[in-house]
Amino acid sequence: MTARQNRSIGRDLIGIGAIVVAATIGYLLFPDNLALLTRIIAIGLLVLSLDLVTGYCGVATLGHAALFGSGAYAAGIAAAHYGITDPLLMTFAGILGGALAGLICGVVILRAHGLPQLVLSISLIYLFHEFANKASSWTGGSDGLSGISPDPLFGTFEFDLWGQTAYVFGVVLLLAVFTLLRLLVRSPFGMLCRGIKEDPLRIMAMGASPKVALIKMYVISGAVAGVGGALNAISTQVVGLDSLSFTQSAESLVMLVLGGTGSLFGALTGTIVFMLFEDYVSAANPFHWLTMVGALLIAVVLFAPKGLYGTAAAFIARRREKRT
Amino acid sequence: MSAVFDVLNLKKAFSGLAVTNDVSLSMAPGDRVALIGPNGAGKTTFVNLVTGNLRPDSGEVRLNGETVTKIDAIGRVRRGLVRSFQVTRLFQDMTPAEHVALAILQRDGRSGKMFGNFLSMPDVMEEASALLGKLGLRDLMHRKVSEIAYGQQRLLEIAVALALKPKVLLLDEPAAGVPQSDTGRIEQALADLPPDLAVLMIEHDMDLVFRFAKRVIVLAAGTIIFDGSPADVTKDAAVREAYLGSYANASHAA
Numbered sequence: 019m020t021a022r023q024n025r026s027i028g029r030d031l032i033g034i035g036a037i038v039v040a041a042t043i044g045y046l047l048f049p050d051n052l053a054l055l056t057r058i059i060a061i062g063l064l065v066l067s068l069d070l071v072t073g074y075c076g077v078a079t080l081g082h083a084a085l086f087g088s089g090a091y092a093a094g095i096a097a098a099h100y101g102i103t104d105p106l107l108m109t110f111a112g113i114l115g116g117a118l119a120g121l122i123c124g125v126v127i128l129r130a131h132g133l134p135q136l137v138l139s140i141s142l143i144y145l146f147h148e149f150a151n152k153a154s155s156w157t158g159g160s161d162g163l164s165g166i167s168p169d170p171l172f173g174t175f176e177f178d179l180w181g182q183t184a185y186v187f188g189v190v191l192l193l194a195v196f197t198l199l200r201l202l203v204r205s206p207f208g209m210l211c212r213g214i215k216e217d218p219l220r221i222m223a224m225g226a227s228p229k230v231a232l233i234k235m236y237v238i239s240g241a242v243a244g245v246g247g248a249l250n251a252i253s254t255q256v257v258g259l260d261s262l263s264f265t266q267s268a269e270s271l272v273m274l275v276l277g278g279t280g281s282l283f284g285a286l287t288g289t290i291v292f293m294l295f296e297d298y299v300s301a302a303n304p305f306h307w308l309t310m311v312g313a314l315l316i317a318v319v320l321f322a323p324k325g326l327y328g329t330a331a332a333f334i335a336r337r338r339e340k341r342t
Numbered sequence: 343m344s345a346v347f348d349v350l351n352l353k354k355a356f357s358g359l360a361v362t363n364d365v366s367l368s369m370a371p372g373d374r375v376a377l378i379g380p381n382g383a384g385k386t387t388f389v390n391l392v393t394g395n396l397r398p399d400s401g402e403v404r405l406n407g408e409t410v411t412k413i414d415a416i417g418r419v420r421r422g423l424v425r426s427f428q429v430t431r432l433f434q435d436m437t438p439a440e441h442v443a444l445a446i447l448q449r450d451g452r453s454g455k456m457f458g459n460f461l462s463m464p465d466v467m468e469e470a471s472a473l474l475g476k477l478g479l480r481d482l483m484h485r486k487v488s489e490i491a492y493g494q495q496r497l498l499e500i501a502v503a504l505a506l507k508p509k510v511l512l513l514d515e516p517a518a519g520v521p522q523s524d525t526g527r528i529e530q531a532l533a534d535l536p537p538d539l540a541v542l543m544i545e546h547d548m549d550l551v552f553r554f555a556k557r558v559i560v561l562a563a564g565t566i567i568f569d570g571s572p573a574d575v576t577k578d579a580a581v582r583e584a585y586l587g588s589y590a591n592a593s594h595a596a
Contacts, residue, residue: 022484023461206447206455209440213433220431223393224506225419226448234454 052181059188062289063246070239073279076215081143087262088119089244094257098165109248116244124236162258184253278325287327352401363564369540376555384564422509439483442470445505493524513543
């Protein structure tokens with residue numbers, strides 16, 4: 019085993035450790051607000067999923083909540099209409115729903131580049147939203163899909179009002195997804211995707227098809243977003259149209275940029291900072307909190323264009339270089 | 343030896359103007375051919391037609407006897423027709439080791455693997471470091487491309503092409519933009535290309551052409567006006583006329 023490999027495995031372990039520590043601190047600081055923390059994890063999975071296509075592959079999209087919402091509805095419909103109330107099976111339904119939505123969105127969005135690509139993604143999220151709205155016998159339409167009551171996890175741990183089970187379930191899902199994605203981005207396939215982001219023509223001159231690779235990545239991204247959607251459906255026991263909204267898509271892009279694109283840590287950092295900040299300032303100043311969120315974003319984009327995590331990582335790397 | 347690469351009566355016109363006009367040529371394994379011609383002669387169009395980035399109006403391209411005219415650029419690479427770029431197209435954030443490993447994995451159909459890392463694939467690492475070592479890039483193999491010199495990037499461009507194990511290699515001005523002090527390395531790399539590889543080099547630098555090529559093809563106004571030995575090319579009247587004397591004079595001076 020080379021020193022390089024040891025270093026990257028070390029960073030994996032640090033990442034897993036950081037998630038566990040952050041989750042524990044969250045649990046100790048906000049024992050009465052575990053629902054918020056669980057929602058942060060669900061949205062964090064959406065932002066990770068967005069990072070896969072935007073940060074690692076360079077696809078521009080403002081419709082990524084389509085994948086998240088599809089996962090949420092798939093898990094919710096499985097429970098409400100088919101009596102599949104085992105949380106693990108519901109998560110699996112969410113993965114399938116998200117992956118299928120990823121395939122559909124990928125095939126459409128990847129037909130274009132740049133601005134037309136962005137427009138296609140916006141059209142898609144509105145179509146998904148409208149479809150869910152119209153298919154109200156399945157989705158509950160604008161009232162939301164209710165009647166989701168997941169079984170206790172492994173038959174023992176109930177999804178109760180305090181949300182402890184949901185929170186721990188969420189943390190475990192996040193750790194599993196994070197570990198798999200760390201392996202993915204370092205794999206030959208991950209390397210191929212990074213190449214596609216920089217220069218698709220060069221990749222073609224190597225005999226690889228950027229299109230096929232990107233569609234694969236979209237399906238994986240859909241599965242990840244689907245886990246987040248399913249977690250949301252299981253923990254809140256309701257799925258609303260807002261999970262399939264343009265606003266949710268745009269916010270997740272904002273969180274990704276805030277944390278730093280092209281890095282799994284960046285995606286998670288952005289989600290945590292954005293959602294905690296939003297929660298805090300909306301409570302402290304219900305009238306001007308959106309102004310403050312806007313000011314924070316402008317400050318980050320102007321002074322830390324690589325995002326909070328990206329800028330910090332670059333700073334540490336520079337320091338380390340100076341020392342050697 | 344039988345031909346590995348054939349171009350038959352290739353034609354392409356843009357809005358009525360014939361840019362490639364009835365071009366035919368044939369190459370055998372081990373051939374070292376230089377394609378030269380004044381600016382606007384249609385060299386770039388010819389390369390794009392051959393690689394499959396452009397569709398010809400008529401004519402055929404054959405690789406190893408197989409007609410590939412209707413096969414796209416990716417399919418032609420997979421059949422052994424590989425090109426390098428005039429302006430290096432490398433991934434700035436990646437290392438030389440990653441470039442070559444990606445090419446090796448792609449060649450072997452392993453670039454879709456979602457687990458594992460090339461650093462822990464001994465066969466890939468061995469091949470990559472041997473190839474980079476031959477081109478004098480082994481010490482830099484884990485540096486980012488954005489941190490290495492331009493001449494070394496040009497060598498890496500050749501390394502990536504070679505990692506694909508081509509049968510026919512198109513080199514588009516391999517020494518363009520390289521400082522005089524570094525051209526020696528590139529010439530050495532060209533001299534060390536695998537002996538059974540058919541190489542077609544597009545080049546402006548006549549010194550390099552004369553040292554490298556055993557055969558020179560001159561393209562002017564979309565047609566081949568000369569196909570023969572380097573010794574004869576400067577004596578050819580049509581070639582002199584096409585260049586209005588500029589290269590002929592330059593080579594006299596040299």
